[in-house]
Amino acid sequence: MGVIIKNVNQVLFNNELELCQIRMSNGVITEIGKNVKQAHDDKIIDGKGHVISPGFIDVHVHLREPGGEAKESIATGTNAAAKGGYTTICSMPNTNPVPDNHQTLDWLYERIQKTAKINVLPYASITKGLKGEELSNMKELKDAGAFAFTDDGVGIQTADQMLQAMEIVASLDLAVVAHCEDNSLIHSGVMHEGLTSERMHLKGIPSVCESVQIARDVLLAEATGCHYHVCHVSTKESVRVIRDAKRAGIRVTAEVTPHHLLLDESDITEANSNYKMNPPLRAKEDQQALLAGLLDGTIDFIATDHAPHTEEEKARGMNDAPFGIVGLETAFSLLYTHLVKNKIVTLKQLLDWLSVKPAQVFGMEVGSLKVGAKADLTLLDITKEWCIDKDTFLSKGRNTPFDKWEVTGKPVLTIVAGEIVFEEDYYV
Missing domain, CATH: 3.20.20.140 (Metal-dependent hydrolases)
Known part of the structure; x- marks a missing residue:
C-alpha cells in the first residue's frame, strides 16, 4: 500500500505555485505529477490546496x-x-x-x-x-x-x-x-x-x-x-x-x-x-x-x-x-x-x-522534493491567521518572547518516511 497526497502546491524555482500530487511508498517519494498512478489500496490524503515542502x-x-x-x-x-x-x-x-x-x-x-x-x-x-x-x-x-x-x-x-x-x-x-x-x-x-x-x-x-x-x-x-x-x-x-x-x-x-x-x-x-x-x-x-x-x-x-x-x-x-x-x-x-x-x-x-x-x-539524504527522495514532507497553510500561545506548546518550554504575537502561516501536516507524525486539528 502506498500513500498519495492530492491537491498540493509545490513551490517552483521562480516562486510560482504548481498544483501536483505526490505518491509515497516504503518511505520514499515514487512519483510527482498532475495525476499520479493510484492503486486500489492506496491511502489518499487531501492537501486542500496547501503548500508542500521538503x-x-x-x-x-x-x-x-x-x-x-x-x-x-x-x-x-x-x-x-x-x-x-x-x-x-x-x-x-x-x-x-x-x-x-x-x-x-x-x-x-x-x-x-x-x-x-x-x-x-x-x-x-x-x-x-x-x-x-x-x-x-x-x-x-x-x-x-x-x-x-x-x-x-x-x-x-x-x-x-x-x-x-x-x-x-x-x-x-x-x-x-x-x-x-x-x-x-x-x-x-x-x-x-x-x-x-x-x-x-x-x-x-x-x-x-x-x-x-x-x-x-x-x-x-x-x-x-x-x-x-x-x-x-x-x-x-x-x-x-x-x-x-x-x-x-x-x-x-x-x-x-x-x-x-x-x-x-x-x-x-x-x-x-x-x-x-x-x-x-x-x-x-x-x-x-x-x-x-x-x-x-x-x-x-x-x-x-x-x-x-x-x-x-x-x-x-x-x-x-x-x-x-x-x-x-x-x-x-x-x-x-x-x-x-x-x-x-x-x-x-x-x-x-x-x-x-x-x-x-x-550532506544529509533529506531536504528535497523529488522522486527517489525520502518522503519527509511538510504541508503548510500559508493563509492561516493565528495567535501564538505558549500554553499550547508541545514543548515543555514556555520561554518565548513571541507569546501573543499575531502571525500568518502554519504547518498543518508533517510526514516522516511516508508516515504522518503531526496533523493540525483544524486541518483534519
Missing part, C-alpha cells in the same frame, strides 16, 4: 535528555518539532552525561529509537564533559554515529585546542560546529552591550566577544581544511568575517536564528528574561547585517537554537535566569509573517533556508 531541518536543538528532562525530553522536543514542520533535528550535547564517549551515544540512539517522533541526529562533544580541557575520542564517536562535533554553549578558548580538534575532524570528514564566545570578553554580561543594557543598568556582552573567535577559527579552518560551521551568528562584524572567509575559499558555513532576524535590543523594554538568550539580541544594524548576510549567501540557513528551560528558572530575572528561548513551534510562522508577507524574501527562499540548504551543507 520537511524542515534544524541543526541546532537542545533536547536536554539525558539529565535535563524537567526542561525537555526527546519525546516532547520531537513532538514540538513535528508540530513546527520539522522532520529532522540535530541535538546538542550539553546534557548530563555529555555524549563524549560511545556508551553515552549508544544510549542516546537507543532512546531516540524508542521515543523520538522524527529523525534525530545527535552531536558529540569536542571536549570531554564540555570542560574545554581534554579532547573527546572523535574517531570512536564518529564510529558510534556522531552527526558532528560541538561544545555548544561554550566557546573553545584556546587556538591550540581548536587547531587539534579541526585536524582530527577534518580527517574524519565531519564538521566542527562552533559556539563562538571568548570568555575573557564576557565580563558577566547578560545582554548585548549597547543602549539597552546601559538604560537598564545591566552588564553587557560586547559584539567582539563573538567575532574575534570566528576570525581566529576561520584561519584555523583554512590551515586544516576542516568544515567549520558557525552557530547562531549575531553581529555585523561576524557577518563580515564569514563573508571574507568565504571569498578566500575557506570552508566555512553559518546559521542564523529567527529571533536574531526579527528582534534587536530595542525590543527589550523591560527586564523580561524571555528576551535573554546567548548570543544576545544585538543592535538594529546587526539585525540588518544578518538579513543581508542571509540574502547574499554569507549565512547559509536558519536554525532555531531551541533552548527550553523551566518557568521557575526563567522567573529568576535577567541577571540570574539561564540563557535561551524555544523556537521549534513558531519559527515558520514568524518568518513567513515578517519576511515573506512583507516581501523581504520569497517563500522559495524561506523553504530553502529551512530545509534544502541545511541538508546540502551537511
Whole structure:
C-alpha cells in the first residue's frame, strides 16, 4: 500500500505555485505529477490546496535528555518539532552525561529509537564533559554515529585546542560546529552591550566577544581544511568575517536564528528574561547585517537554537535566569509573517533556508522534493491567521518572547518516511 497526497502546491524555482500530487511508498517519494498512478489500496490524503515542502531541518536543538528532562525530553522536543514542520533535528550535547564517549551515544540512539517522533541526529562533544580541557575520542564517536562535533554553549578558548580538534575532524570528514564566545570578553554580561543594557543598568556582552573567535577559527579552518560551521551568528562584524572567509575559499558555513532576524535590543523594554538568550539580541544594524548576510549567501540557513528551560528558572530575572528561548513551534510562522508577507524574501527562499540548504551543507539524504527522495514532507497553510500561545506548546518550554504575537502561516501536516507524525486539528 502506498500513500498519495492530492491537491498540493509545490513551490517552483521562480516562486510560482504548481498544483501536483505526490505518491509515497516504503518511505520514499515514487512519483510527482498532475495525476499520479493510484492503486486500489492506496491511502489518499487531501492537501486542500496547501503548500508542500521538503520537511524542515534544524541543526541546532537542545533536547536536554539525558539529565535535563524537567526542561525537555526527546519525546516532547520531537513532538514540538513535528508540530513546527520539522522532520529532522540535530541535538546538542550539553546534557548530563555529555555524549563524549560511545556508551553515552549508544544510549542516546537507543532512546531516540524508542521515543523520538522524527529523525534525530545527535552531536558529540569536542571536549570531554564540555570542560574545554581534554579532547573527546572523535574517531570512536564518529564510529558510534556522531552527526558532528560541538561544545555548544561554550566557546573553545584556546587556538591550540581548536587547531587539534579541526585536524582530527577534518580527517574524519565531519564538521566542527562552533559556539563562538571568548570568555575573557564576557565580563558577566547578560545582554548585548549597547543602549539597552546601559538604560537598564545591566552588564553587557560586547559584539567582539563573538567575532574575534570566528576570525581566529576561520584561519584555523583554512590551515586544516576542516568544515567549520558557525552557530547562531549575531553581529555585523561576524557577518563580515564569514563573508571574507568565504571569498578566500575557506570552508566555512553559518546559521542564523529567527529571533536574531526579527528582534534587536530595542525590543527589550523591560527586564523580561524571555528576551535573554546567548548570543544576545544585538543592535538594529546587526539585525540588518544578518538579513543581508542571509540574502547574499554569507549565512547559509536558519536554525532555531531551541533552548527550553523551566518557568521557575526563567522567573529568576535577567541577571540570574539561564540563557535561551524555544523556537521549534513558531519559527515558520514568524518568518513567513515578517519576511515573506512583507516581501523581504520569497517563500522559495524561506523553504530553502529551512530545509534544502541545511541538508546540502551537511550532506544529509533529506531536504528535497523529488522522486527517489525520502518522503519527509511538510504541508503548510500559508493563509492561516493565528495567535501564538505558549500554553499550547508541545514543548515543555514556555520561554518565548513571541507569546501573543499575531502571525500568518502554519504547518498543518508533517510526514516522516511516508508516515504522518503531526496533523493540525483544524486541518483534519
